Amino acid sequence: MTEDAVARPIRATWRKSAIGYSEDMKATVASLGFRKLNQTRDLPDTPAVRGMLKKVDFLVAVDGEPWQPPTRSRYKIPRTRSKKKHTRGR
Template sequence: MEQNKQIKVKLVRSVIGTREDHRATVRGLGLRRLNDERVLEDTPAVRGMIRKVDYLVRVVG
């Protein structure tokens, strides 16, 4: 049976002063404000989004 893996992401730096597409990526991850956390499905698309804004977010757990 296939298990849906999940990944927990936390916004640790402000998006103020960052590129517009990076802000859109953070919003696409479902993160709104500082210290916001979301549990997301661990897919290649989500991994790519996290990698794009790795200086703003941290993978928790």
């Protein structure tokens, strides 16, 4: 094999917590092998890994690409308001 044929690993770092996101996003982060926040991993450059990184690109930073924390996420689980009535002052 030549040097060009050998795929370099992708270096990815888990930057944002998955708390508040769907179980699917948490499972994807775990399947990439991340256990702790700010952990860096060298992942194989395969289509499956690239797809997983694309799915959680708002949580994981890939070296060589700019990463901005999301301002508002469409993947976040919406909070529900309590049904409790306020009875203050009555």
